[in-house]
Amino acid sequence: MSALLEQIIHLYPLLAKQLLSVPADESSVRRFLQELGTHVVDLYGAGRPEDMRPAFSLAERLISGGPEEERQAAVGFLEAVQNVASHRHCGPTAFVPYLGPLSETVWAELNHVWQGKTTLAEVVASETGARLEAPWWQFWRRNKKRSVRRMLEEVEDPELRKIIEQITRE
Numbered sequence: 001m002s003a004l005l006e007q008i009i010h011l012y013p014l015l016a017k018q019l020l021s022v023p024a025d026e027s028s029v030r031r032f033l034q035e036l037g038t039h040v041v042d043l044y045g046a047g048r049p050e051d052m053r054p055a056f057s058l059a060e061r062l063i064s065g066g067p068e069e070e071r072q073a074a075v076g077f078l079e080a081v082q083n084v085a086s087h088r089h090c091g092p093t094a095f096v097p098y099l100g101p102l103s104e105t106v107w108a109e110l111n112h113v114w115q116g117k118t119t120l121a122e123v124v125a126s127e128t129g130a131r132l133e134a135p136w137w138q139f140w141r142r143n144k145k146r147s148v149r150r151m152l153e154e155v156e157d158p159e160l161r162k163i164i165e166q167i168t169r170e
Helices: 003-011 013-020 029-045 049-065 068-086 092-098 101-114 120-128 148-154 158-167
Strands: none
Touching: 003 013, 003 029, 003 049, 013 029, 029 049, 029 068, 029 092, 029 158, 049 068, 049 092, 049 101, 068 092, 068 101, 068 158, 101 120, 148 158
């Protein structure tokens, strides 16, 4: 078990079972911090905002001086908080008071990257220059793009819902 995983479990013992059940081939620092991001939004929704502070302190510490993999994972934590919170009543701005100075900068950069986008695919496409349009020969098909909100309303599996919330924004 990684030292970072041990820290997260120490700070959030209720998250331990979930993190330890992640399959080995999906286990990574980034995944653990994304799960922590979702957990933090759930804590806020449960009326326990003070319990979130250690997670934001951990992210700030990793951004300021952790190894590159952990710094990137901390950015993923903030992105998960923004994305998941965008689907909740509180919205992402509820978490701004918990950010440290470096996290505030990353938070603003993430908002800029996601501006006008609702899916991770759109973010990646804008960064790589890829196109998300259907091939030219599908011009005759009707565009049946569903909103993220509508998609989430149809999802019954809580794990799938969590994944969709982590990679989309309202």
